[in-house]
Amino acid sequence: MAENTNSINTELDYHKKKKKEEMKQQVITFALMIAFTIIAFTMVVSGLDKLFIIPILLVLAIVQVIFQLYYFMHMSHKGHELPAVMMYGGFAVAFLTVLTLLVLVWW
C-alpha cells in the first residue's frame, strides 16, 4: 500500500513537472500572440500599402488562431483527433462560405 501511494506520488510529481513545463510554453505562446497583435496594429497605424498589409494581417490572425487551438485549447494533445477533424471540417465549410459571400454576391 505504502509502495503504491509512493509510486502514485512519483507519477504525480512527474505529471506536475510536465504540466509546469507546458505552462511555461503557454506563457511564451501568449507573449507571441501579444507581439503579433502589436505588430498587426502598428502596421495598420503606420499606413503601409494595402496590398502589402492585408495578407500579413491575415497570416498573423491565422497563426494566432493556430496557437489558440493547439496550445491554449490543447489540440496538440493526444485524443484530439476527432475534434481536429470536425474543426477542419468547419474551417473548410467556413472558407467556402466566406469566399462565396465575398466574390459571388455583387457583380
Added chain:
Amino acid sequence: MSTTIAQNKGFGATLWDYLTTVDHKKIAILYLIGGGFFFLLGGLEAMAIRIQLIKPENDFVSAGFYNELLTMHGTTMIFLAAMPLIFALLNAVVPLQIGARDVAFPFLNSLGFWLFLFGGILLNCSWFLGGAPDAGWTAYAPLSTTQPGHGVDFYVLGLQISGAGTLMGGINFLVTIVNMRAPGMTYMRMPLFTWTAFVTSALILFAFPALTVGLFLMMFDRLFGSGFFDANMGGNSVIWEHLFWIFGHPEVYILILPAFGVFSDVFSTFSKKRLFGYTAMVFATVLIGFLGFMVWAHHMFTVGLGPAANSIFAVATMAIAVPTGIKIFNWLFTLWGGNIKINSAMLWSLAFIPSFTIGGMTGVMLAAAAADYQFHDTYFVVAHFHYVIVGGVVFGIFAGLHYWWPKMFGKILDETLGKITFWTFFIGFHLTFFIQHFLGLMGMPRRYWVYLTDQGLNTGNLISTIGAFFMAIGAIVFLYNVIITSIKGEKVGGDPWDGRTLEWSIPSPPPHYNFKQLPLVRGLDPLWIEKTEGRKGMTPAEPVGDIHMPNPTILPFVMSFGLFIAGFGFIYQVDDASWLSAVFIGMGICLGAMFVRSVKDDHGHHIHKEDLDKGDGL
C-alpha cells in the same frame, strides 16, 4: 417491455412518462408520432394543391391560399416530416446497432425533440393567426422580407426553434457513435445505417449553422428594421440565397443518406448476404457528404453568378453521380445470387432503385448549367426533387418502418396491408410525378395557381392529380395498418427477420437499458457471425453488473415551451411593444430551466443487477 409497463399505468402517468423521458426508444416513438402527424398535414396540403390543379383555371382555393399551401407543403415535408421521421429511425436503431445502452446526451436528445415539436407547432399556428407563410419554402428575399402579415415571421421563428433541435440531435448522434460503441465495434464494423447516421450528423453540424444565421438575418430584416436584404439600404438579397442553399443542399443529403443506410441493411438482411462492397459503400457515403457541400450554387444557376462559377458548380454536381452510382451497383450486387425474401420492407427498397435512379438522372440533366436555364422553375424541377425525396427518402422511411417496427413495438406490421400500401403508393407516385417531367418540359412553371386550357397541360395535370389520390390512399392504408397492428398484431420475438446486426440480438421491444451485458463484437454483421458459429446470441463482453441510466426530466419540455412563447413575442412586438414582455417571459422560462439544469446535479440512477432478470423477455 417498457410499453407494457406503460399500458398498465394510467393515462396521466403515461403522458408524464413521455413528457419527461430521456430514453432514446421512447423519443423515437415521439419523433414518429410528431413527424407522422406533420407528414399527414403536409400530405393534406399536397392534396389541396393537386385538386386545385386538376383542371385549368380551377378555383378550388384562392390564389393567396394556394401560395400558403405550397409554401407550407414544402416547409412541412422537409423540416417537420422527413427530418423527424429520419430522427425517429436514428433514435430507435443507432444505439442498438452499436451496442449502447443510451445515447451520449439523453437530455439533449429529449430537448431536440421538444424544440422540433414546438417549432413545428409555432409554424402551424400561423394558419389560425392571419395566414401561413406564402413566400415559398425557400423564402427568397426580397419577396419574403416585404411580404405583409406575419406568415413569414412564423416561418422564421418556427424553423429557428426546430433547427436548433436538429443541431443538437446531430451532435448527439456524432458523439454517441464515437464514444458509445460496444467493445469490438470498430468503425469498419458498424452497420451501414449507423455509418450514414454518422455522416448525416456531421452534415447537420456544418449545414444548420448557415440556416441559423440566414434566419436570424431575415428575422432582423423583418422584425427589427435591419437592411441585409434590402437594396434601398445597400443590402443584397443574394446573400440569403447563398446562406439558404449552403444549408439547403447538404440538407437533401442529410435526408437521403439515412435512407441509403436503411436500404443497405434491408437488402443485406433479406438477401441473406453480407452487404456487397461494404468498404466502398462507406467511402461513397463519406464522399457524398463531402461533395454535398460544394454544389449548393446549382440551385442558383439562373441568378447570374457568371459562367465560371456556374461551370465549377455544374462539374461538382455531376461528380456526385459517381459515389451514388457506386451505391446503386453495390445494392444490385448484394441482391445478386442472394437468398431473397420479398416482403414490404424489401418491396420499398426494390422500388427505390429504379425510382431514385430516375431522379438521379434528371439531377445530372439539371446540373448542366446551360440546360438548367430551360428547366429552372418549371415542373421538371418539381418532378426531379419529388423523385429523389419521395422515391428516396419516403420510400426509405417506409422500408425502415416496416423493417424495424417489430424492434420498436414488438409486432410485425400486417404484410397484406403493407403490400396494398406499397402498390397504391408506388403506382400513385409514378403517376403523379413522371408526367410532371413533361409538363415542365412543355413550359409549365412551378408555383402557379392556375394554367390556361389551351396549352396542352390539361391531361398531364389530371393524371398527376389522380396519382396523388392513389398516394393518399396508400398513406391511409398504412395508418390503418399501424392501428390494426397495434390492436391485433401478434407479438414476435427479438429476431423476426433472422437479422445480422446487434439490434436483433435483444428482446423486442428492448428493455430500457437495451443490453443486460454489453456484447462483444467480432466483425461486421456481428449477430450473423455468432449464428454461423452455432451460438444463439451475442457473447457478452462484461459480467452482469449494475447499470447506470439517466434520470427523466421535464426541463427540455419547459425550455422548448419558453422559446415557443418567446417566438410569439418576437413576432408580435412589431405591432405592439407590450408583446416584448412575452419575449422576456419566454426567454426567462428557457434560461431559468437552463439554470436549474446547470446547478442541480443529475447523477442518474443505477439499476441493480438483481433487478435485471425481471421481465427479461429473452
Added chain:
Amino acid sequence: MSHEDILNPKVMPEEPEKATLEGKNKFLGFWFFLGGETVLFASLFGTYLALKNSNNGGPTSEELFGLELVFIMTMLLLTSSLTSVYAMYHMKNNEFKKMQIWLGITVLLGLTFLGLEIYEFYEYIVHDGFTFRSSAFGSAFYTLVGFHGGHVLFGLLWIITLMARNAKRGLNLYNAPKFYIASLYWHFIDVVWVFIFTVVYLMGVI
C-alpha cells in the same frame, strides 16, 4: 463503490475532465459544437464582408473605427485567454482555490471587455448616428460584433454560475468536465475575436 465515491476519488486522475464517460462525451460533443460554431461565424463574417461597403451614405468603416479602444479590448480578451489557461492548469493539479481565483480574473477581464464594447456601440449610436438600421453595413456590423458580444455575455454567465455552484464543494469528476468545456468556449470566443479585430477593425481602417 457508489456513484459519489467514483466522482470523488482520493487521487485526482491525470485528465479529470475526461475521466468519466459523461466527461468524455461532453468534451467531444463540445468540440463538435465548436466546429459548427465556426460555420455560424463564417456566415456572419461573409455577410459582413459582402456588405461592408454598403454604408448607404452614412459613415464608412474608415470614418467610424478608432483603433485605441479595439487595441485595449483585444489585449483584455487575449489576457483572459491566458488566465483561463492558468485556471485549467490548476484544475489539473487539483488546486481548486487557485482555479477559482484565475477564473475570477478571467471573468473580470471579460466584463471589462463587454463594458468597453457597450461603450463603443454607445459612441457610434449617439455621436456618429450609426445604428443597426442606418444601412446594410450597420446591420452587418452590429450583428457580427453583437453575436460575438452575446457569446462573451453567455460565457461570463456560464463561468460565474459554475464558480458559484461549486464554490463550497470543490472539484470532482462531475464538475471538472464542465469547467473544462467552459474554458474551451472562452478560448473559442477569443479565436473569433482575433478575426473580428483583424477583418472588421484593422482591415476596416486601411
